[in-house]
Amino acid sequence: MSDKLLEVRNLRTYFYVKRGELRAVDGLSYSIDKGQFVALVGESACGKSVSALSIMRLIPYPPGVIVGGEIIFDGKDLLRLSEEEMRSIRGNRIAIVFQEPMTSLNPVLIVGRQIAEALEIHRGLSRQAAMNEAVNLLKLVGIPDAERRVGHYPYQFSGGMQQRIMIAMAISCNPALLIADEPTTSVDVTVQAQLMDLINSLRTQFSTSIILITHNLGVVARYADHVNVMYAGRLVESGPTDVIYEKPAHPYTMGLIASVPRLDMHRKQSLRVIPGLPPDLARLPRDICAFTSRCRFTLGECMKARPLLEQVSENHFVACFRHRDISVMRG
Amino acid sequence: MKGNGSLIQVKELVKYFPVHAGIMRRKIADIKAVDGVSFDIRQGETLGLVGESGCGKTTVGRCVLRLYDATNGHVFFEQKEITQLKGEQLRCLRRDMQLIFQDPYSSLNPRMAVGDIVGEPLLVHRLVSRSDEYRQKVAELMRMVELDPTMSDRYPHEFSGGQRQRIGVARALATRPKFIVCDEPVSAVDVSIQAQIIKLLMRLKKSLNLTYLFIAHDLSIVRYISNRIAVMYLGKVAELTDSDELYDNPLHPYTRALLSAIPVPDPKIDRQRKRILLSGDVPSPLFPPSGCRFHTRCWMAKDTCRESEPKLTESGSNHWVACHLTM
Numbered sequence: 125m126s127d128k129l130l131e132v133r134n135l136r137t138y139f140y141v142k143r144g145e146l147r148a149v150d151g152l153s154y155s156i157d158k159g160q161f162v163a164l165v166g167e168s169a170c171g172k173s174v175s176a177l178s179i180m181r182l183i184p185y186p187p188g189v190i191v192g193g194e195i196i197f198d199g200k201d202l203l204r205l206s207e208e209e210m211r212s213i214r215g216n217r218i219a220i221v222f223q224e225p226m227t228s229l230n231p232v233l234i235v236g237r238q239i240a241e242a243l244e245i246h247r248g249l250s251r252q253a254a255m256n257e258a259v260n261l262l263k264l265v266g267i268p269d270a271e272r273r274v275g276h277y278p279y280q281f282s283g284g285m286q287q288r289i290m291i292a293m294a295i296s297c298n299p300a301l302l303i304a305d306e307p308t309t310s311v312d313v314t315v316q317a318q319l320m321d322l323i324n325s326l327r328t329q330f331s332t333s334i335i336l337i338t339h340n341l342g343v344v345a346r347y348a349d350h351v352n353v354m355y356a357g358r359l360v361e362s363g364p365t366d367v368i369y370e371k372p373a374h375p376y377t378m379g380l381i382a383s384v385p386r387l388d389m390h391r392k393q394s395l396r397v398i399p400g401l402p403p404d405l406a407r408l409p410r411d412i413c414a415f416t417s418r419c420r421f422t423l424g425e426c427m428k429a430r431p432l433l434e435q436v437s438e439n440h441f442v443a444c445f446r447h448r449d450i451s452v453m454r455g
Numbered sequence: 456m457k458g459n460g461s462l463i464q465v466k467e468l469v470k471y472f473p474v475h476a477g478i479m480r481r482k483i484a485d486i487k488a489v490d491g492v493s494f495d496i497r498q499g500e501t502l503g504l505v506g507e508s509g510c511g512k513t514t515v516g517r518c519v520l521r522l523y524d525a526t527n528g529h530v531f532f533e534q535k536e537i538t539q540l541k542g543e544q545l546r547c548l549r550r551d552m553q554l555i556f557q558d559p560y561s562s563l564n565p566r567m568a569v570g571d572i573v574g575e576p577l578l579v580h581r582l583v584s585r586s587d588e589y590r591q592k593v594a595e596l597m598r599m600v601e602l603d604p605t606m607s608d609r610y611p612h613e614f615s616g617g618q619r620q621r622i623g624v625a626r627a628l629a630t631r632p633k634f635i636v637c638d639e640p641v642s643a644v645d646v647s648i649q650a651q652i653i654k655l656l657m658r659l660k661k662s663l664n665l666t667y668l669f670i671a672h673d674l675s676i677v678r679y680i681s682n683r684i685a686v687m688y689l690g691k692v693a694e695l696t697d698s699d700e701l702y703d704n705p706l707h708p709y710t711r712a713l714l715s716a717i718p719v720p721d722p723k724i725d726r727q728r729k730r731i732l733l734s735g736d737v738p739s740p741l742f743p744p745s746g747c748r749f750h751t752r753c754w755m756a757k758d759t760c761r762e763s764e765p766k767l768t769e770s771g772s773n774h775w776v777a778c779h780l781t782m
Contacts, residue, residue: 167645282736312507312672314733317716321732339646342675342718346725365722383650385679387717388724390699395679397654398647401615 129333130179130301131155135193137171137178140186143406148174150357150410152193153433156301156350159331161324163344163365165380166354167402172337175354176303180220181210197301216246219294221323223306225286229278235262235289236274239296246297261292265322284315291322298330305337320347341384345369350439353377356403356414359433363440373442373451375419413445421446461495462634462666463519468492468528470514474741486740488514490690491528493767496634501660501667503681503698505674505713507737510687512670516636519668520552521545532634550580553627557639559619563611569622570607573597576629596625600655617648624655628663636668641676653680674717678702683773686710689740689748692767696774706776709749747779755780 137149149171156162164172177183178190181202195202197218202210222228230238239261240254249257255274262270265288278286287307294302304323308316324347326332338344344351344365351368353361353376361374372378382396400418408414413426425445433441436451444450469492471485489511496502504512517523519530521537529538537548556562563572574593576582583589594604600621611619620640627635637656641649657680660667671677677684678698685695686707694707705711712731719725733752738744747765750756759779767777 167647284736312737313674313716314507314712315736317730317732318734340718341646341720342725345720345722346718369721370723380646381720383647384720385650385653385675386719386721387675387678387702387714388719388721389675389679391679395650395654397650399651401617402645402647 127158128155129158129160129197131194131196132175132179133194133196135175135178135195136191137174137183137188138191139188141406146405147357147408147410148188148405149178152354152358154352154359154362156333156335158300158333159327160350161327161334161336161348162350162352163348164335164337164352164354165339165341165344167339169402169405170354171357172354173305176220176305176335176337179303180214180218181205182214212246215242215294215299216297217299218301218303219297219299220303220305221287221290221294221307223309225283225290225310226278228290229286231278234275234277235281239274239289239293242293242296257296258292261296262289264295265289265292266318267292284311284319287311287315287319288322291319295326295330295332299332301333301335302326303335303337306339307336308340308343309338316343323347341381342387353380356405356408358414359441359443360415361442361444362433363437363442367437367440371440371451373436373440373447374415374444375421375450376415379418413443421450460497462498462533463496463668464529464531464534465495465515465519466493466529466531468515468518468530469526470511470518470523471526484741487690487743488740489518489525490743492687492690492692494685494692494695496666496668497682499660499664499666500682501669501680503677503684504668504670504687505672505677505684506687507672509689509737509740511690511740512687513638515687516554516638516668516670520554520636521548522554546580550630551633553630553632553635555620555623555627555635555637555640558643559616559623560611560643562623563619565611568608568610569614570597570604572611572622573607573625573629576626580630582630592629596629599628599659600625615648616644617651620644620648620652621655624652624659628659631663632665634666634668636670638670639672640669642671642673649676656680674713686713689737689743691748691777692775693749693778694774694776695767696771696776700771700774704771704774706770706774706781707749707778708753708755708780712752747777 133153135149135152139146139148152175166172179195236255236258239258243249243254243257259270259274262274267273267288308319327334348365351365352359355376361377379398383398398418403414413431416422416426431443431445433443435441468489470489471487473482474484476483492515506512518525529536570593573596574589577592583592597604602621641652669680681698684698684701686693688709694710705714712733715731735752738751744751746762747760750760765777765779767775770776
């Protein structure tokens with residue numbers, strides 16, 4: 125399983141706005157293997173979506189700039205490719221599914237044409253052949269009556285169905301990497317289960333690698349092989365899913381897991397609260413651990429430098445000066 | 456469902472929204488948002504109301520508060536029917552019943568200082584007469600929701616999502632209500648902030664002796680905060696029971712599917728859970744299916760389910776379910 129498909133190295137994406145320099149992604153490094161399902165977890169504004177857009181080179185400029193780092197995909201650094209070369213990868217080798225299907229689909233174009241477009245551009249299919257392929261894709265993502273539905277407009281579909289269409293578009297060129305950015309936040313739980321099972325089946329059918337960006341720890345537990353936890357633009361912890369849930373090493377990860385009400389939790393059990401607010405990237409001190417103001421383990425050393433990822437066990441990394449002390453304290 | 460000790464009683468509540476079309480704007484159909492819902496909420500309890508979008512849970516909350524006028528049915532508050540109240544009587548009632556909204560961004564007036572947002576109900580209901588008393592009450596409300604009273608002069612945009620939701624809670628508390636409808640109060644805030652808001656709501660309920668109707672789609676949160684839970688599907692109550700009982704012993708197939716669709720944030724436990732994957736989407740409330748409304752997605756449906764509508768009946772002690780197959 126050490127067949128690396130994508131490696132992000134020290135990625136830094138900044139936004140230059142009125143309030144100053146927002147370091148949305150500030151030294152992010154991780155990798156994903158072929159056929160692996162990796163979750164990128166964090167709260168809003170932790171940089172998880174910006175990191176995905178950076179991989180696609182879709183950061184709006186201005187105000188956003190990828191100021192440094194490397195994104196190695198298939199042996200090439202995506203950040204050094206020309207716009208032309210990038211266009212041949214985007215939607216073809218790497219595809220993305222966004223959070224809100226209603227705003228991502230073109231409302232005045234039938235869905236068949238929207239799916240067919242990528243097939244014509246990337247796979248050189250004729251208009252008719254691309255349309256036929258679009259029907260097959262709709263069937264694949266479980267849209268009933270696909271022959272008729274291919275000629276419908278987005279508004280004629282429910283939210284869950286629209287998201288299926290987005291998935292059909294994303295997988296149309298059989299991408300090696302599928303990035304799903306909060307794909308199920310705008311749909312109901314029973315539909316969420318359907319969509320996540322569909323995304324997960326791509327991995328087994330086509331050995332697509334999947335990066336799932338989410339704040340839903342339940343979904344992560346059910347589907348991901350590996351979890352990357354982001355806080356203020358960086359990874360604070362990275363490890364195999366079972367290890368992260370059983371032995372989280374970073375206080376933020378522990379806090380996240382303990383602060384979510386669980387379905388199997390009885391009412392008497394109490395929720396642990398992470399105090400304070402998610403960090404404000406414009407005002408965040410940059411040379412100390414970003415989590416100090418909300419952490420109950422903060423000591424002097426946490427205020428002196430920003431911790432780097434350290435290995436705790438096989439494939440398990442944490443960026444915390446006190447992770448050894450904490451693991452002793454927690455037995 | 457007797458009314459002993461209950462603060463709210465809802466009987467056969469119906470709310471249809473007419474759909475108009477054509478030049479003459481003739482009524483062509485009804486959206487049957489709520490179609491015969493009954494429950495009661497006991498003094499001091501939290502009743503959770505869950506279901507997927509379009510199931511009518513928000514409409515129920517608004518009918519109970521008289522923000523919508525019910526098409527049919529009755530709502531009682533403290534044993535008094537409120538469905539027909541008007542004018543001054545209705546205004547007085549509003550003091551006792553408040554609402555916390557889902558979206559802390561659109562539910563606060565961006566041009567008002569937060570102190571005035573919190574204090575406005577005091578003026579509307581003439582609960583204060585002097586300005587020093589007003590300021591003091593506002594400060595007290597801000598402190599109740601753990602906000603710094605010196606921030607009263609600031610505007611909503613200067614606050615984070617979680618803080619704004621606290622402002623919404625403080626505003627709801629201003630008139631010292633007995634009953635609050637919490638409509639998805641945490642679904643728009645960050646995960647680490649959700650627990651803070653839930654704990655705040657639970658603490659306030661205890662200290663102010665409140666009764667909640669807690670509306671949400673996230674069954675994990677509803678289970679945590681509620682004493683009892685009503686599961687709604689397409690304008691009907693499918694199941695109603697204690698929150699632990701609902702989890703341990705769900706009877707309605709929809710409840711079972713809903714529970715199984717929610718992953719538990721623990722990979723080892725989640726792998727051992729039984730999965731039921733429902734097919735399709737929720738049908739339109741414009742043309743709800745005949746018989747049991749769930750039969751189009753139910754994997755156990757029989758002919759009777761298509762033909763006749765199941766009534767909500769008590770199947771165990773305090774466990775109500777509307778399904779032909781569980782009888």
